[in-house]
Amino acid sequence: MxxxxxxxxxxxxxxxxxxxxxxxxxxxxxxxxxxxxxxxxxxxxxxxxxxxxxxxxxxxxxxxxxxxxxxxxxxxxLIKSRRKKAEENFELAEKSLEKFEGSSNDRENIWNITGQTEILEKVKACIFTAKKRILLEIWKDEYEELKSELKQAADRGVNVTIIAYGEIVSDFANVYHHYMGNKITEEYGGRWIVISGDDSEVVAGIVSLGNDSRAAWTMHVGLVMPITEVMIHDLYLIEIMEKHKELLEGSFGKNLVNLRRKFSIHPDFKKHYVD
Structure with a gap:
């Protein structure tokens, strides 16, 4: 003892x-x-x-x-004193290290992340630093892994908006269910995740390949802006489909299949990003 x-x-x-x-x-x-x-x-x-x-x-x-x-x-x-000193040291370290962070370099680089666990950890870091808005495109599988962190963000006043694939239910986020739901997995052969934090940071990649999953993290405005805007346009389309689904499917087929076929380069009408 x-x-x-x-x-x-x-x-x-x-x-x-x-x-x-x-x-x-x-x-x-x-x-x-x-x-x-x-x-x-x-x-x-x-x-x-x-x-x-x-x-x-x-x-x-x-x-x-x-x-x-x-x-x-x-x-x-003794413990109280040690804890106070440790907290003071952490605060001092945080403030001091911020001065040495190469924020300008961060905005010029694109970083590769390998492995599903590592990708989700980076997404959690993005959630933690967000102050205004989180845009998240995600399947139910990964949502369950991030639910706690997302709720904490919402509790501190961050607007959390989710483009959901599968039955995601939330009492703290704005959830938009993609009109194709789980069926889209058949076309792409895997699940992806995309998060935009405060329109200034993005993590995007494939998360359904286990240790071989691949993603990128960046603050480069040349990627953050278009990726964020694509997510916003997905939200536009989801709302338009909800209000005018019958009219649109009359012109473009069920779930807009004719549009997807029109812009596919693959004879089997499937995507091959993960092959």
Missing amino acids: KENILEILKNLHFTEYEAKAYLALLKESPLSGYAVAKNSGVPRSRIYEVLDNLVIRGDILVSPGNTPQYTAVPSKE
């Missing part, structure tokens, strides 16, 4: 000697330096150096005199 506590204290940036001295004082205080060495097993030649470090850091207190006495800061107070 004591060995476990020592390892825990080491994770809080105690040295082994510091951890042993603190535990000795936590068990019995106040003690002289000699008594701490005796009770903790810290060599007498090192004990005062160790105690001085703990005092400077605020982990123990010292009462000066002919024979200084030492006492441990209570464990709850």
Whole structure:
């Protein structure tokens, strides 16, 4: 049990000697330096150096005199202090590192992402940083993986709009079901995902190939703008189909099949992006 506590204290940036001295004082205080060495097993030649470090850091207190006495800061107070310091360090690191981020370079590069899990993690990062609007084109399979993050975004005031393939139901997002639904998978042979965050960041790719899934992430305006606008035009078409489906299918066939056939270059009328 004591060995476990020592390892825990080491994770809080105690040295082994510091951890042993603190535990000795936590068990019995106040003690002289000699008594701490005796009770903790810290060599007498090192004990005062160790105690001085703990005092400077605020982990123990010292009462000066002919024979200084030492006492441990209570464990709850120690943890509270460590947590506050860690949060301060994280905040400082976040602000400092932002200054070194190559935001201008980010807007010129296109980054490849391989693997379904890795793609979804990048999508989650995009969701996390969005402040105004998320446009998301997604199948139900991947939606379930991202539902929690999307709800958190909606809760902080982000407008979440989803172009859904399959039966996606949400009480926090605007959901537009694609008029072809799951049938479109037969044509494309796989599922894709596209997200636009605040019209400034895009992740787009195929996510149905497991570890061989491929996607790209970019802030390059030359791609962010057209991809975002294609998604918006999908929304236009979905609303138009809802209001004028009979008229449009009368001109272009069921689910606008004649239009899709007209602009397909494949004799079998199927897409081959994932072959």
